[in-house]
Amino acid sequence: MIAEMTAELLGEHNFEVCGIATTGNEAMALAHSTNPDIALIDLRLADNERGTKVAERLASLGRIGILYTTGNAAREALEGAVGDGCLIKPYLHDDLLRALAIVAEIVEMGESNLKFPRQFRRLRSPG
Numbered sequence: 001m002i003a004e005m006t007a008e009l010l011g012e013h014n015f016e017v018c019g020i021a022t023t024g025n026e027a028m029a030l031a032h033s034t035n036p037d038i039a040l041i042d043l044r045l046a047d048n049e050r051g052t053k054v055a056e057r058l059a060s061l062g063r064i065g066i067l068y069t070t071g072n073a074a075r076e077a078l079e080g081a082v083g084d085g086c087l088i089k090p091y092l093h094d095d096l097l098r099a100l101a102i103v104a105e106i107v108e109m110g111e112s113n114l115k116f117p118r119q120f121r122r123l124r125s126p127g
Contacts, residue, residue: 006096009097015100024049024053038100039065040067040100066103067100068083070087084123092117095120098116098120
């Protein structure tokens with residue numbers, strides 16, 4: 001339900017949402033068929049696969065911006081993770097939109113000058 005609400009919010013703000021995946025395999029199939037610019041990934045997926053493992057698999061498809069969302073702010077969960085940023089739940093809709101804009105800038109220019117939302121953390125990962 002949260003994923004559907006998020007997709008609706010993003011659509012209202014001119015993001016093209018290519019779909020919702022609940023498992024790692026669904027995410028990979030969706031990415032193969034749609035070639036996304038950014039993936040919004042929860043750290044915990046329905047099939048118990050870690051979102052960080054999905055991001056590693058997505059990296060094989062080329063440069064895709066990765067924004068994790070999680071209710072678990074533990075740094076260890078993202079230590080060395082492939083990705084550009086993490087937004088800690090709960091967050092405001094405006095924070096999600098700004099975090100996605102930040103990730104888009106990072107993908108395009110290598111960095112972002114936008115003000116980070118309070119719940120956002122920039123990842124400096126091998127990806």
